[in-house]
Amino acid sequence: MDTAMRERLEAHQKWIKEELDICVNFWLKNGMDHVNGGVYTCLDRKGEIYSTDKSVWMQGRCAWMFAYLCHQYGVKEEWLQASKSCLDFMEAHCINREAGNRMYFTVTAEGKPLRQRRYCFSEGFYAIANAEYYGVTGDAACLERARAAYELIYQLNNGLIQDPTGMGPKTISTTRTGRALADPMIYLNITSVLRRVDTDPERQKLYAARAQECVETIFQYHYKPELKCTLESVAPDGTPRLDVTEGRVVNPGHDIECSWFLMEAANYAHDAETHATAVKIFDQAFEAGWDKEYGGLLYFIDCLGKPTEAYEHDMKLWWPHDEILIASMMIFRDTGDVSYLEKFEQTLDYCKKHFSDREYGEWYGYLRRDGLPTMPSTKGSTFKGPFHLPRMLSMVDNMLGQILARD
Template identity: 70%
Template sequence: MEKQVEQLKEYQSWAKDELRRAVDFWLKNGMDPVNGGVYTCLDREGKIYSTDKSVWMQGRCGWIFSYLCHVYGKKQEWMEAAQSCLDFMEKYCINREAGNRMYFTVTADGRPLRQRRYCFSEGFYCMANAEYFGLTNDKQYIERARAAYELIYQLNHRLIQDPTGLGPKTIPTTRSGRSLADPMIYLNITSIMRRCDPENKALYDQRAEECCKEILTYHYKPELGCLLETVGLDGEVQSECTAGRMVDPGHDIECAWFMLEEANYLGSEMLHAKAQNIFDQAFEHGWDKEYEGLLYFIDCMGMPPEAYEHDMKLWWPQNELMIAAMMLYRDLGDEKYLKIFDKTLNYCKRVFCDPQYGEWYGYLRRDGKPTMPPCKGSTFKGPFHVLRMLIMVDCMIDEILKRESSRASM
């Protein structure tokens, strides 16, 4: 174990240094001192190439800087960054005339640009407000989080009509179904709400159980070795279309660690084993054995994926892989998962990391070369996945090292 301890210390030192560079990158280049909020369309050096603002990223940035304070202690610049994003969302990103549904993108000064049917803007808004409440104990933030949390639940379960008037993605009389992203993201939101709002623990326990049940009952297809992104209402495989066969290995692995966390909270060996199996199958099918790295999309039946970007290497699936591998190593002590973490880390160091300017490239070709010109942020990439992974890896290694130190002293 002595060798592994030294290895873990090296990983932890890297994570701390990489986190510092990533945080500095966003604080220096992303924060908008004029209008508030964060710009995320940044090139390699941090220069803004589009001033349109992603509402997802306002919530994710608000959450990550609040979470940094939760883990490492309050720092004024982190608190100010979180507050700026929260204030910007509250002032500009909510469609008050459409039941408090949130926009998807707005201009630099907050004028609405695009509304989408999906509830992810509301989800990240919910996370950010809950986490900030945990730091400030200011009730207005948890009240906002609770309202958004309930709105998402009602929309996802079709208990209310979407007040935006946007209908489902496909004509429901022709084809309807379930999306993995809904219970997956809601499970993660629920774990944050439960931690930050313990007085409603019973509700969050119930909702988390519902999420896990929905994922395992409808989307988990062990015979195909995957979670399907889209299934029929009863979980049937819609194999006649490409969307019905689509697998996102990064989502499978992200979903696995969300369920690993829930399994550890419940003390459920059965749920833990199922999450472990989902991880194992996703890694086996999603890892690119020629160029390394996790592929973006695969077809569960080996047919051509429809998405042009299916064989690209994106930053976030690698982040989820590193979180889940370290979590499984922490929980099980199986060196197989430490080797997976090491393999992924070395790959990411080689192709994603940028020691010169900080943060990670977002979009690489299959062979690991950045799309040109390279970017560090976009409408979909901001201060979230990379930072979350680095924080969690640092914390999990801390847990392992403390445990080993305690054993050694016995």
């Protein structure tokens, strides 16, 4: 590595480290509920709470994130306590014990249930949170909780059990049913966390088999090289439904997130072919989704260029840009192809200009197409908390460190 490249990468790492410190402190200072436990995520620009309802997704994501920071940087008591606070809150308040341990979607500040959803993403974030906490502390109860949630999700995703909540699919199944990309890709990510911390030999075999199953499902049913995209929703046999808007939806940020989940699985299995296909998924999503006029990644696009149904289709959200930064740096680390470092820098420049708020900390979540915040007074919401941004910052910091350590 020449001096110019080293200085270039060191400058990026310096900014990333500073931003991570700012982000983490923003949530520790403003989000943690020291009365009821758990985390508030509906915070305004300055960090003041504007709604006390709590997202169950965010309890799990926050618990995972602070335990993961301990894994990456060494245990800090404040981080560990933040993780445990969210874990304890979920255990006490966020599980519907009468419905097969399915989890709620939102609860009140005190933990009274507000909303249940059919999707099992609350359970997924609960699983990775407990697994990561076990990895740091050795708490065997957390490992058993993670394993149980992991199995529950698998059974639900594969129709092996009926949903104990009694909530059916969104559409009338006798008319239309299908597959959603979110199920195998999120399960693949959950698997990557569990197999990193759960070293039991029999469980390792299970995780390897389930990871491969997810990879094959994504490639067989959702990845459409003939359309140059990865579709969110397809028929049960993988046939694209191009006659309806739902069947043509591409979420470029989702595809890019999926690409680095696949790359992680490929690296774990030493599977060059899967890695190469994952890079193609990234390339196609970036090319189709990057806004050539205003910059930034569009939220939704139609795979045939037809009108999209979602009102927010041309908005720029924080998390897809986080996924670009992770995936592009991962490809650069794995392949040495400088064009991906350039995509990383292109995206980072956009994020510095439009998302980052060094005055008060954290990032704006939601921008108009032209890059102005739609909610300039908002830093967190039911869907935005201490997860995508600190995950990206810590992962990119780690990958930059790996690259710089080579020479």
